[in-house]
Amino acid sequence: MSMTRAKILLGMTALLLISACQTNPDNNYSAFRNADPKSILIVPAVNKSLEVTAADYYLATIGIPIAERGFYTFPVHIVKRVLEDDGLSDADLVHNAETAQLAKLFGADAVLYVTIEKWESRYAIFATTTEIEIGYVLREGSTGEELWRHTETLAYTPNAGDNAGIAGLIFKAIAAAAERAEPNYIPLARSANALAVSRPHQGIPAGPYLDAYGKDKADF
């Protein structure tokens, strides 16, 4: 059966999306409020998953949600290239460099470090689950002080419905095979980022380009 046909069938099925996040107590935002960052430098992500391409692909998803929180975000692609040109092609090296030096190089108020903990798709004949786990740490640009820390986990399993008998099994197998062939990493990463940064008491307070800037102290 062709992928196109499989996709059409998948499109007709319901979807199951499971989100989970840290159940830690609310973040303490006093350091964030004191620092009051206006611009955020997002450096390339450290990849701890087995998918070698995860960090590069992930980079395409993280600039927008930070900018949409009202911050100036340094262009992620140039940042990556400039760091590579300077011998920091390995994200581990970037993450181990001193925050103040990185921030100074770009003129950034704060630096966001992302670690991909999990980026995997587990195939089973009747249910493939794609799962990502992303860790975020935001540090103040001159002192390196931690301003925000969060972990977001998101999993997706195509749900091919509850049709009984052979037809139901076929639907499930097709959905599982389609997800295996082309796991939904990017939509998952986009959702994880959006949830991570905007969830009250867990995310990042509004930046200067949002109307809520300075007025969201009840939520953060």
Added chain:
Amino acid sequence: VLALLLASCAPPTLYDWGNYSQSMYNFYRDDNQAEQYIAALHAVITTNETAGKRVPPGIYAEYGYMMMSSGQTAEAVAFFEKEKRFWPESELFMNTMIKNVVSGGKLPAPPVKTAPVDGAPPAGNVRTGV
């Protein structure tokens, strides 16, 4: 379907990003997609400028960088200047990039490995239902 589902519960956005994220992803998957990435950046710029809306942060700069990469130095400088004008937070970085274009040189290398940074979040967060 997933993207649609997720988009439907997203709050209204500050900026119109067009096809920026998807085209960057495609470009990272396949170097031959550079032209499409440049076209997507250009479309974000013209769509917003035509509508009298602010071009999202970093887009002028990303476009300028792609111009720089293909040897169009005058274009590159013009777009780095635009980024700086509309987003003053980028001034220092854009000045460095402009110098870079003019001199054909590289940025000064940041010192590496001075203070180990604990970049990883704590393990063992609770993940219900996964």
